[in-house]
Amino acid sequence: MATVNLVDEGVQVNTEKDNVVIRKVFATVPGGKALDVTGFAPLVINAGHPIIFETATKEYKPLGVNAGATAYTALPNGHVYAGVLIASILTKKPSAAILTQGVINPAAAPYNFSAVADAIKAAMPLIGQQAD
Secondary structure, eight states: OOOOOOOOOOOOOOOTTHHHHEEEEEEEOTTOEEBOOTTOOOSEEOTTOEEEEETTTTEEEEOOBOTTSSSBOOOOTTEEEEEEESSOEETTSOEEOEEEEEEEOTTTSSSOTHHHHHHHHHHOTTEEEOOO
């Protein structure tokens, strides 16, 4: 089961693009979720990052990124898209607010969102995509 370390170690997250990425929020996963970040190398998970759900373990996770942290990896077997991260968070404190219905700006989303945009649109039709 994923857990969250609540001890503050004084690191800040740049959230200046959060409101540009997440345009409208109509529904979320109630109460948010603690993400399983095992194997996720970046120190920050930015707003707009796709969140996936492992059906066997019932764990929420950020969609993986490649070794250079420049693009998303493919959706792993046994996982489904669960939503999109609403606010940037530290990987070491992975308490996530997850958008399930709303509008995002894919042009401002992290990494190469266009590579997964069609799959996310098909899996989560209640999340619209609208660029500036």
